[in-house]
Amino acid sequence: MPNQMLPTRTVSSCTPRTVQGIHVFSISGYSQHRGIGYTEYNKSGAFSVGGHEWEIRFYPDGQHKQDFIAVYLELLSKGANVHASCDLRLVDQTTGLSSSVHKTAPRMFNPNNDLRFAPQDGNFMSRTEFEASAYLRNDHLAIECVVTVLKDAIVSQVKPRSRIEVPPSDITAQLGKLLEAQEEVDVTFSVGGETFAAHKIILAMRSPVFKAEFYGPMRENAAALIIPIQDMQPDVFKAMLHFIYTDALPAMDDLEGDDRSEIIRHLLVAADRYALDRLKLVCQSILCDNIDVQTVATTLALADQHHCDMLKDACVEFISSSAMDDIVATKGFVDLTRNCPSVLIDVFVRMSRSCKS
Structure with a gap:
């Protein structure tokens, strides 16, 4: 900012x-x-x-x-x-x-x-x-x-008015240090063979899913010493924890192109899974800025599966203004026709309406 x-x-x-x-x-x-x-x-x-x-x-x-x-x-x-x-x-x-x-x-x-x-x-x-x-x-x-x-x-002469400068908030930096230091952690997760320690109250504050798991009817399941997380990569879970504590994505300088887009897609899935609405929007924004011929079909399928209407609209708009032959030739489009045919029907209906208008 x-x-x-x-x-x-x-x-x-x-x-x-x-x-x-x-x-x-x-x-x-x-x-x-x-x-x-x-x-x-x-x-x-x-x-x-x-x-x-x-x-x-x-x-x-x-x-x-x-x-x-x-x-x-x-x-x-x-x-x-x-x-x-x-x-x-x-x-x-x-x-x-x-x-x-x-x-x-x-x-x-x-x-x-x-x-x-x-x-x-x-x-x-x-x-x-x-x-x-x-x-x-x-x-x-x-x-x-x-x-x-x-x-x-x-x-009197004009002079600068006395003022007291207030430094920018550093609460997210402090929370990030709290996560790094692992002080007073009270919950541990096992993800893909790696463990991650955290604080229940902070997770519950940021995610209604974690809140229900730790303090709702599901809290007995959360009493285990280590909570297993299925169907998620360790790097994705680590990035999600970083966002929960700091409200920002971690640095991804070591990732390029497709690798970075891939982890963003997985983060969007994780955000949807744990009802982290702001993280979900951040991921959608990044994916929207990187739509191209090679990624549009894959991004469209993801948007449909996780109810990302704005991202879905952006994909349809891109397809409508692009060479269809190039998109059809991608692996993402083949997967889309096989796994999400209803999405294609919706795309063609929208494109038809757009042409008529």
């Missing part, structure tokens, strides 16, 4: 950058400022926050409603919008602590229109509530304004 390339992952971060300032506007003689008119105001000295000039306006007679006092923050600097927020607070003259009366969430202050002010509503606090509160004592009040200017955010 080819290695799968993981996608490249990089990260960067964006962190807000703020500058905050606090200005206290102290007003004495509150009662003497009353009566100047609801459009008139007292203003604080200009103060700087975040490189911009600001001031506080206090309307003792209110601005829009005379039964309210009005307080504003104003942006004085010209020429640039400012992204900022503010918190307008009144100081308790008894405790010295301030309490928020109005908060403006971060927004753009525009020096060229009414957006230079915050808040947009002039009803800061009702006069009755204010004059009865601890915010006014001895005709004195203090307005505290917290201004937060948001500068351009800090964006």
Whole structure:
């Protein structure tokens, strides 16, 4: 299976950058400022926050409603919008602590229109509530304004994202070593004069036939010290065990051409015998890739006997597109006509239907 390339992952971060300032506007003689008119105001000295000039306006007679006092923050600097927020607070003259009366969430202050002010509503606090509160004592009040200017955010450099590499699974390699080491084996098979030791639980996990033999009604027969396996070559049984433990065929570098195809055919029979469906498909795939004039009849007979429909279809397709005289001349075709005549009938029926369509 080819290695799968993981996608490249990089990260960067964006962190807000703020500058905050606090200005206290102290007003004495509150009662003497009353009566100047609801459009008139007292203003604080200009103060700087975040490189911009600001001031506080206090309307003792209110601005829009005379039964309210009005307080504003104003942006004085010209020429640039400012992204900022503010918190307008009144100081308790008894405790010295301030309490928020109005908060403006971060927004753009525009020096060229009414957006230079915050808040947009002039009803800061009702006069009755204010004059009865601890915010006014001895005709004195203090307005505290917290201004937060948001500068351009800090964006970090792009860098590879930290990751933890997970190595590929090695469970099949470990199981293969377990088979080779013969550790804790609990069953032995005799095949063609050779013996093979294995683990019942692994065989049962992979094959329902072995499961029934070791743990089902047939388990008494499996209690023998050595279990004989009939009608199978030792090399085939060994290859089947290797696949059961590793989910892969063993290396067959020493086998060539017909010899390799022959052991694959025997493995397909073994896979069908022990209900090893994946091994059966692997064998079919290999045989399908190696269909030729000399092997197609033999492969067709095998596919029919062991219910390999896809492999059977591949053989029929090959025969339909090949020179029939060459196939008929092979030993495999002679054996096919002698032992599986019904398969030939099926082939000719399919070929006839294919021609008509």
